[in-house]
Amino acid sequence: MAANENSPEAEAQYLHVLSAFLAMEPVDSVIALARECTGGSITDKAQRFFWELCVKASANGNASYAKKLLKKLINEVELENGQVLDQVYEEYALYMSASKEDALVKENIRITKFISFLFPEGSYKLPSCPNSRELVIPLQCSLNMLEGDTGCSIWPSSLFLSEFVLSYPDLFVNKSCIEVGSGVGMVGVCLAHVKAKKVILTDGDLLTLANMKLNLEMNHLNSDDELLKQPGETQNTQVKCIHLPWETASESELSEYRPDIVLGADVIYDPSCLPHLLRVLVALLRKPPQRDNSALETEDRDTAQQGRSPVVAYIASVIRNADTFNAFLTLVDKMNISITDVTGELSPHFELLPYMHSYDRSSVRLFSISSR
Ligand SMILES: C[S@@+](CC[C@H](N)C(=O)[O-])C[C@H]1O[C@@H](n2cnc3c(N)ncnc32)[C@H](O)[C@@H]1O
CATH class of the missing domain: 1.25.40 (Serine Threonine Protein Phosphatase 5, Tetratricopeptide repeat)
Structure with a gap:
């Protein structure tokens, strides 16, 4: 009717x-x-x-x-x-x-899609636009998912991860986040809207990275290649785009990022990349060395040590090939990190993309990964 x-x-x-x-x-x-x-x-x-x-x-x-x-x-x-x-x-x-x-x-030519996240009555209000019930994210992408344009397409796991970020803003507010294989950068835009402290978006493909930067600009987020905060920078969330191929990322570079949260969407698909991806994840999940707190009072020292929660990675994935995913699990097991399927527990509260019939939310799994 x-x-x-x-x-x-x-x-x-x-x-x-x-x-x-x-x-x-x-x-x-x-x-x-x-x-x-x-x-x-x-x-x-x-x-x-x-x-x-x-x-x-x-x-x-x-x-x-x-x-x-x-x-x-x-x-x-x-x-x-x-x-x-x-x-x-x-x-x-x-x-x-x-x-x-x-x-x-x-x-x-590339086309611009506008992804509208629709917040139903009674759901969360975005700090960036508290009077609006929708967040519209313009993204330049390619219609050609293959032939080198993999990172310029919007994959279902990044729709899921974006809904997840927008459904659980408290997990991300004021947190330092890094994403591996960020593609068009949509998850990063959502992280900025929920007021993450720092958002580092990375990709191994230079054309994808250039497209991602353009998308950040279209969403009024300035990115630069400098990791350090610039004097006088006023933007609430610092957003950076970094070229980070998993094969060649050095341990010293990875140890500099010190994220609270690592994210990844649809990054488990190429068996030859898995060992490199896992090496990157393990390095990012490693807690930074303790600061010398000896000068602090005992109570302050305890607070300083408790202050930092363990680093966690949220990886969203469509399991298209069971062998590839099992190979990933085998490597996880060997690397002293643990993985939990949190799809049921942390499923986005609200369907924020109710009109998008091409997106099958139930095909995506969400995993949390942390150091043992
Ligand atoms: C399937 S796409 C997913 C993109 C985006 N996360 C999404 O879900 O829409 C995989 C992404 O991982 C990146 N990628 C693949 N292999 C990589 C590698 N070895 N190092 C760094 N990035 C890589 C690709 O360039 C691409 O952007």
């Missing part, structure tokens, strides 16, 4: 359609969401809504997606013997008349 057009339910449903469109969800799924708003058929209002979105999307360089959506929309309205609006036909005709070369160029 469609909600009354002006009711809060209808508004929420249209927000889902808009969010799905901005995240460039598969066009079938976006149109199915629109049908939910209207009680089944595609109304003139829904057509006008999509037409406006497509005009804006194409102005922002996402013409290829807008074209796919309009094509599907026209097909479905015609199948129902409905009336396609003139402006919808005209907009589609514009894309059709673009030259073939133009279309090819558009297919190859």
Whole structure:
């Protein structure tokens, strides 16, 4: 049943359609969401809504997606013997008349997806935007998941890890966090929104790193390659992007980061990288040497020692290949660290991406890893 057009339910449903469109969800799924708003058929209002979105999307360089959506929309309205609006036909005709070369160029360029995290009533309010019930993160990414663009795609585990960060802000507030294989940088943006003290995003691929920096800028987070706080720096969360290939990261470099929390999303997939990834994780999980507290009073000394909790790593992963994951577990066992599946215990409280039907949250596992 469609909600009354002006009711809060209808508004929420249209927000889902808009969010799905901005995240460039598969066009079938976006149109199915629109049908939910209207009680089944595609109304003139829904057509006008999509037409406006497509005009804006194409102005922002996402013409290829807008074209796919309009094509599907026209097909479905015609199948129902409905009336396609003139402006919808005209907009589609514009894309059709673009030259073939133009279309090819558009297919190859990076696109900007807008990922909207929708906070339901009664859920957490972000310190960065306390009056808003949504956080929209623009991210430049590639539609091509393979051929060297692995790190420029949004993988399901980073959606999960982002929901996790936004659901458990208290775990991250005022904490120093480092992420391995950060890809587009979405988890880092979420960490900044929950006011982590320091966010170090890393990747081994230089093109991915350049794209990540651009994404931080799009999200109004300045990054630089200097690890030390600059004099006069006013940003609440320090965000850094670092080139950190697991194979060559030196022990001395890794020992400098001293994080409270290590994060990683979809980083367990290449068997040849696993020993290197684990070496990096073990080094990051190592507690920094105790400071010389001998001059402190006994009580102060105890407080100083208790002050620092053990470092923990949260790794989210889709287990696509059981052999690869078992190889990871075998290495974990050999390296004096322990791993616990915390998916049930620490599952995100709220579904913050309810419109994103392409994201199967249940396919992702969350592991906590710490030194024994
Ligand atoms: C599947 S992608 C996941 C990206 C992102 N975390 C996400 O979930 O959307 C794996 C990421 O790990 C990075 N990576 C793969 N092998 C690496 C290595 N040996 N050293 C450092 N980073 C690596 C890739 O460049 C890529 O960004």
